[in-house]
Amino acid sequence: MFEGLLLNADLLWPNAWLGRSFIIIMVLLFVFAVGWVLLLKHNSKKTIKKVEEIVAKQTTESLYDNIADIRDKAKLSNDNVVKNLWREFDESLVLDHREKGVYNTLDAEHFFNPKTLASGITSNRLLAAAPSFLTAIGVLGTFLGLTMGLKGLHMESNEIEALKGGIASMINGAAMAFVTSVWGVGLSLLLNIYEKNTERRIIKKVVKIQQKIDFLFPRLPAEKSLVDISKNTSESSEALQELHERIGDRLQETISGMNKDMQEAFTNALNNVMAPAMQSLVSNASQ
Known part of the structure; x- marks a missing residue:
């Protein structure tokens, strides 16, 4: 059984230096993409948390009396994105001094959405194309391996040994070709799953803060x-x-x-x- 695992490991790690080079490049690209997703995830959570801190512990009854404190919190925020978004949102608010209420004229989604709070991870076209890059590199390795294997095949020779060597070269090239495709497709699948799952969680947090703001500031159509x-x-x-x-x-x-x-x-x-x-x-x- 242990020998079978070693044999499978050898199949996934070709002997040819070209195949190993393609695999190393794809692994490095995968690690870089995962690290980039982690960084963008951290920044997005930090921005969303700052918006949550502005309206933390606020209720619809105390909102009218605390609207000045809320504005001060937004102005003192060290995040320029949050500061600018809240200033624009505050311009859409309407104060009813007779009923002592604060209403908004536009939904919170107009200001606080995935594009404004988490644009790095939800609208990053380069990051979204990273799985395609991995697949493309794997396919490129496949074609190079097949090309090298076919190049080593000498069909014009009548010698048995030369034909055997050519067939062995073609088989080795094909093996390297399919191994690079396996690595490319596998890493692309893992990165795609991780990136989409992270994006889904960030969007869920954004929707939650939208609902909270809409509840505190009722719509005034x-x-x-x-x-x-x-x-x-x-x-x-x-x-x-x-x-x-x-x-x-x-x-x-x-x-x-x-x-x-x-x-x-x-x-x-x-x-x-x-x-x-x-x-x-x-x-x-x-x-």
């Missing part, structure tokens, strides 16, 4: 604003109508009060001023 404007206009019309009626009633009461006061004033004037004067005139006329 334009239709709702139009309905509120129509409602407020109707209430204003009713209030103006009532105000008109009240002004008319008060004015009528005021005029009626003025008439009574004027009547009393005329009566007092006649009794206190005109009556003595008339009495005096009558007396003088009699004399």
Whole structure:
């Protein structure tokens, strides 16, 4: 059994230096790609965590009172991506001082998405092409191995030993060719699985922070604003109508009060001023 494992290991590690060179190149490319994915994964998680820290421990009830602290946290962030994204998001917020609420006019996905928070790992075309590079290098090794094997085959010779040597050279070249393809396809498959799984986890974290921000900052659509404007206009019309009626009633009461006061004033004037004067005139006329 141990000898069988050694034989299989020899099949995957060709004796030809060209085949080994192709395998070493593919392994180095695979290690570099995996390290690159790890670095981008770390940076993306760090950026997402900074966004989470801005809205950490916030609720819909305390959001209105703490909106100034949230803005200060975003401004003091040492990540320029997070700082710029939150500034743009803050410009879309609407504060309702009557109901003491904070609303957004655009979804969080418009600002906080995989392209903005994790562009290195979700929109990196060079990294996405790395598995194809591995497969291409393996296929290139396959064609080179077959070419070398066929080149060593001398069909024009009538000597048995020369034919045997040519056939052995062709077999060795074919073996190297298929081994490089196996390494290329295998490493490409492993890298593709690892890269896509990492990307899926990062996108899951981005969606989670989107949902949290949308929950804290409810959407204020334009239709709702139009309905509120129509409602407020109707209430204003009713209030103006009532105000008109009240002004008319008060004015009528005021005029009626003025008439009574004027009547009393005329009566007092006649009794206190005109009556003595008339009495005096009558007396003088009699004399």
